Amino acid sequence: MTAARPTTPADRTRDDLPRVLELPEPGAPPHAVRPGAGAWWALTVAEARMVGRDTAGLVVPLGMPVLVLVMNGLHPGLAEVIPGTDGRTALDLYVLPLTLTMVVALVGVINMPSFLAYYRRTGVLKRLGVTPASPAMVLCAQAFVGAAQILAGVALALVVAFAWLGATPPADPWVATGVLALTVTAMFAVGMLVAAVAPTPGSAVAIGLVAFFAIGALGGMFGSRENLPDALATLGGWLPFGAAVDALGAAWAGVAVPGSAVVGLAVSTAVAGGAAAAWFRWE
Numbered sequence: 001m002t003a004a005r006p007t008t009p010a011d012r013t014r015d016d017l018p019r020v021l022e023l024p025e026p027g028a029p030p031h032a033v034r035p036g037a038g039a040w041w042a043l044t045v046a047e048a049r050m051v052g053r054d055t056a057g058l059v060v061p062l063g064m065p066v067l068v069l070v071m072n073g074l075h076p077g078l079a080e081v082i083p084g085t086d087g088r089t090a091l092d093l094y095v096l097p098l099t100l101t102m103v104v105a106l107v108g109v110i111n112m113p114s115f116l117a118y119y120r121r122t123g124v125l126k127r128l129g130v131t132p133a134s135p136a137m138v139l140c141a142q143a144f145v146g147a148a149q150i151l152a153g154v155a156l157a158l159v160v161a162f163a164w165l166g167a168t169p170p171a172d173p174w175v176a177t178g179v180l181a182l183t184v185t186a187m188f189a190v191g192m193l194v195a196a197v198a199p200t201p202g203s204a205v206a207i208g209l210v211a212f213f214a215i216g217a218l219g220g221m222f223g224s225r226e227n228l229p230d231a232l233a234t235l236g237g238w239l240p241f242g243a244a245v246d247a248l249g250a251a252w253a254g255v256a257v258p259g260s261a262v263v264g265l266a267v268s269t270a271v272a273g274g275a276a277a278a279w280f281r282w283e
Contacts, residue, residue, distance in 0.1 A: 040137065047141040050115065051149065057114070061106035062153045066160055069099040073165035085253050092168045096161050097248030098221065101183060101241055103153035105216065107146050108187030110208035113195035115142055117204035120195075126283040143188060150184060171254025179251050179265075183244040186268040190215075190240060192276035215241040238264040 052058060072078060078091045085093065119125050119138060161167035170176040194211060198204035218232055219225070219242030225233040236242040243264035250257045 040141070043137055044141040044144055047115075047138070047145045048148070051111070051145050054111075057111045058149075061103055061111065061149060062156055064106065065099045065102040065153060066157055068102065069095060069157055069160060069165070073161065073167075079166070086171060088168050088171075088253060091161070091165060092252050093249045094220075094245070096157070096167055097245045097252060099157050099161075100154055100180065100248060101219070101244040102216070102221070103157060104150055104180070104183050104187045104244070105212055105241060107150050107153070108184065108191040109194060109212045109215075110191075110205065111149070112142055112146050112188065112191045113198060113204040113208050114201050116192075116195040117198045118201040120281070120283060121200055123283065139192075146188070147184065154180070168252075170248075170252040172251050175257060176248060176251035179244065179247040179257065179261075182262070182265045182269075183240065183247075186240040186244070186265045186272070189269045189272035189276065192280065193272040196276045196280040215239045218242060220245055237261070238267075240265055240268040243268070 072095045073091050078095060079089055081087055081089055082093065116125075116139070125138065158167075162169070190211060191208070194204060194208045198207050213221075215236075216222070218228070218236030218239055220236065221241065225236050225242060228236065237246060237260060243261040247257045247261040247265070250261070
């Protein structure tokens with residue numbers, strides 16, 4: 001009686017293969033493999049880790065706006081109630097909307113483009129293009145992580161404003177939430193445009209900083225727009241930074257949001273987003 005010959009890999013059949021991948025039946029046409037929820041979650045966690053390792057990109061959008069808020073909030077003149085605003089002060093109607101807009105702009109216009117430019121420069125997006133995980137998944141994951149960072153920055157600013165500086169909540173929280181969401185969309189569109197035209201990560205940061213300070217200066221970040229020439233003040237009110245400050249201030253006061261502010265945010269989203277879609281390259 002002879003001993004049985006040991007089984008070799010060549011003897012294994014299709015049914016003996018481990019079910020790591022679902023193989024098509026012989027002769028069946030190939031089908032695309034779609035990434036599942038696990039792939040999306042893994043990519044989002046990886047993006048969050050990348051953002052967490054960027055100390056400056058993590059701390060500045062959280063710390064800088066709060067520092068501006070505290071420095072302005074401690075000024076005694078900002079505690080005076082503005083007549084006809086139901087007990088609200090300049091801190092509520094101007095400084096706090098400005099602070100929240102800064103949080104969104106720092107993440108959307110500076111942070112996000114630098115990561116996308118880095119991925120393109122190192123070939124990450126190109127390599128993802130030949131895998132089931134398309135480069136668009138990176139954009140979605142980066143947007144999700146950016147939105148989470150914005151929520152953290154907004155929450156920190158509101159806690160400091162309400163608990164320490166005595167700020168008043170918005171008269172219409174739902175309108176304020178909607179305006180903030182529209183602001184996030186507009187700033188992300190501007191950030192995508194920066195990523196589309198920036199060839200390197202360093203240039204993305206540089207262009208993002210120029211864009212941030214340009215729209216911020218015209219939007220009242222360094223002082224009231226009333227101090228600017230009329231043409232620049234009007235332009236600043238249409239650009240996303242000034243439009244967001246005006247709209248959030250109106251939501252805090254409980255008055256109608258200026259139509260020009262809503263149109264400015266919507267047009268900024270459409271124009272910057274359309275240009276980014278036309279000019280963005282994966283490699």
